[in-house]
Amino acid sequence: MSAANPTNQPRPPAQRKQPLEPPEDAVAPVRHPEAPAPGEPLGAHYGQCFGCGGEQPHGLHLSATAGEGVSVTAEFTVKPAHQGAPGLAHGGVLTTALDETLGSLGWLMHVIAVTGRLETDFLRPVPVGTVLHLEAHVTGVHGRKIYSTAVGRIGGPDGEVAVRADAVFIEVKVEHFIDNGRDEEIEAAMADPDQVRRARAFEVNP
Numbered sequence: 001m002s003a004a005n006p007t008n009q010p011r012p013p014a015q016r017k018q019p020l021e022p023p024e025d026a027v028a029p030v031r032h033p034e035a036p037a038p039g040e041p042l043g044a045h046y047g048q049c050f051g052c053g054g055e056q057p058h059g060l061h062l063s064a065t066a067g068e069g070v071s072v073t074a075e076f077t078v079k080p081a082h083q084g085a086p087g088l089a090h091g092g093v094l095t096t097a098l099d100e101t102l103g104s105l106g107w108l109m110h111v112i113a114v115t116g117r118l119e120t121d122f123l124r125p126v127p128v129g130t131v132l133h134l135e136a137h138v139t140g141v142h143g144r145k146i147y148s149t150a151v152g153r154i155g156g157p158d159g160e161v162a163v164r165a166d167a168v169f170i171e172v173k174v175e176h177f178i179d180n181g182r183d184e185e186i187e188a189a190m191a192d193p194d195q196v197r198r199a200r201a202f203e204v205n206p
């Protein structure tokens, strides 16, 4: 009997861990013709997002920039509110930074996708005050599954690798949010006067 599966019953398919590498018949990701140009900041997809929103006082305020192909770079400054051990970033916060960076790749394909599986490797501790430089790109697309990978470096694009992650995001329709999110936030987001942000949330066309 294993600790991860104490009853040793076979898991139903939906609960089985899915591979993080694209399958052999995966296709290359396609950059949308109207995606932001390389070097253009992506901005926040939602003001209240803990990862990128400007309206979350203790959020990460991560800012992502479009790269070549289907890739992004991002920066996140570790603040005292992000500590786990004294003076060091919490691992869950670092995973959030990776998740947010990977999540922003969808906008380059004009696809809405949510994290299905995300695996983080923590290679170096990250002190408070660090500017974590992140890079993420899509490695393959298979149906609704988007495979991607990200790395976080200390101080700049050539800094020491502190964290890395592989992920599978699953493409969803906007109903995923409308049907599952709390009404008051959904209604406020739909009334967002920022047209780009609203388009990114609700009017994304494949």
Ligand SMILES: CCCCCCCCCCCCCC(=O)SCCNC(=O)CCNC(=O)[C@H](O)C(C)(C)COP(=O)(O)OP(=O)(O)OC[C@H]1O[C@@H](n2cnc3c(N)ncnc32)[C@H](O)[C@@H]1OP(=O)(O)O
Residues within 6 Å of the ligand: 014, 018, 045, 046, 099, 100, 103, 104, 112, 113, 114, 115, 116, 117, 143, 144, 145, 168, 170, 172, 177, 186, 189, 200, 201, 202
């Ligand atoms: C307000 C709106 C704002 C929006 C702005 C943009 C948002 C950006 C937010 C960014 C914030 C940062 C990002 C965040 O933090 S996003 C927040 C964290 N993530 C979530 O909350 C997702 C919760 N999970 C679900 O809702 C469902 O389970 C989903 C939608 C994921 C799938 O349920 P659904 O019933 O739809 O799918 P299906 O069962 O028919 O499967 C379809 C295919 O997918 C494969 N599969 C399924 N699950 C997994 C898995 N876990 N790993 C790997 N693969 C998986 C499955 O094998 C199948 O493959 P195949 O058999 O076809 O080969």
